[in-house]
Amino acid sequence: MVKYQQIANDIRNKITSGEYVPGVQLALEKEMCEYYGVSRITIKRAVDELVNLGLVVKRRGSGTFVKTVENQDVKELSMAKQFTGFTETNRGQKVQTEVIRFDIVHPSQEVASKLQITEDDFVYDIIRARSNDEGPIVVEYTKMPIQLIPGLKKEHVETSIYAYIQDKLQLKIQSAHRTLRAVMPTELEVKHLHIEGLLPLLEIEQVAFFDDGRPFEYSISRHRADRIAFKTVSIR
Amino acid sequence: MVKYQQIANDIRNKITSGEYVPGVQLALEKEMCEYYGVSRITIKRAVDELVNLGLVVKRRGSGTFVKTVENQDVKELSMAKQFTGFTETNRGQKVQTEVIRFDIVHPSQEVASKLQITEDDFVYDIIRARSNDEGPIVVEYTKMPIQLIPGLKKEHVETSIYAYIQDKLQLKIQSAHRTLRAVMPTELEVKHLHIEGLLPLLEIEQVAFFDDGRPFEYSISRHRADRIAFKTVSIR
DNA sequence: GAGTGGTCTAGACCACCCC
DNA sequence: GGGTGGTCTAGACCACTCG
16 A cells, blocks of 8 residues: 555544544644655645545645534545445345346447447346345346457356456456436336335446446446435535 | 646547547657656646546556547536536526525424534525426425525525625535435425426435535435436546 | 556645635 | 645656566
């Protein structure tokens, strides 16, 4: 771990532990330089991490202050944003996956466009229903070019595709572009999510990219609205 | 405008104009240093802006590459993320606001907690329905401590509260913490959003902060799902 | 091994806030 | 006017990729 991350973690711990309470001013950057024995630009890099997490604010001419947020929020924010699939975000819980479809097809024009391939190429066509300890959570519709993800087997689809991509194929996931919407469930979703009565779904349309800039996944996941919320922090 | 922003804009234009096409490698950082006549850390800062926008990827040992995204996405991503209220995001459109409620009340325990005030304090209690050229879009429920936003009048509520805060009160908005959910409309929402049939809403719960770290707004906005989607880019 | 971006330094000047 | 964080420099070394 590099210096600025260590320092960011240290300050973060001082906030979560209550050594720094909401509203209080942090040590000056110049003071932190001496305390940690690093240059000022490294301190700035560390504190900027906390700004992006939503834990502190910086004001030129004034100083750096702990944001006045609820205690519960502090805990959630202080967990570094992790970019992962469903399996990882539910780590520690018993995740069950039902594979509803696992085929290879030609992509629609829309999917081909999103994945920057042609309609003559082939993509995996995967539909999965996934549950955690609370019960059914989400139905995922996933399309991935077979050229980019060779050798995908049912056993990977039944557990974690992302684990296969990262651990077995040694490919690095760089980012995801997401669009969120509210939708009503289809009949298939009513069935697999065990929906009774009137319950909308939170839909997340996603294009995920490797660290070389190529898109490798187009997916639509539709989550039970009573079990999923999506949190985000916007700065500026 | 500072150097790294100018350089970021310049590179961004080269991407949107097609001078850099998806998948192509950008000039090396060392080359950019000479081209722009700045140090390498400034180039890095500039390119990092584009990484965060979702336009390019950087790989140590390889170089920097334009992300392979749809043309339409490039346009959307290249518009700098702006943090604004409803009025600003619909700039250029005819925004209509119907004020359904504009009162002063004590906050509930939940709202008091989010705004870090006590239940004995006072908050504005505002409900508005807002439309753009397409028709009704959103119903907003807003609570703001009267101490932080003195002098708020009906005329501001009818147009833009954010404009009043930033332009008149000269207060700076630093960030917002948001939680997104899918919900069904209430009767009030069915009426004001002119909903016919079965249409879910995209709910955005938001706590907004000043640049000194104090929360000044707790709001819930419920958007017609057929007219609103929420886009976001996650890196790493 | 050659070349890439990642991190870090020690110092400088600047824009802004508050007194 | 004194003090804050923001930007920028010129250079160094490191971790990683690829042929």
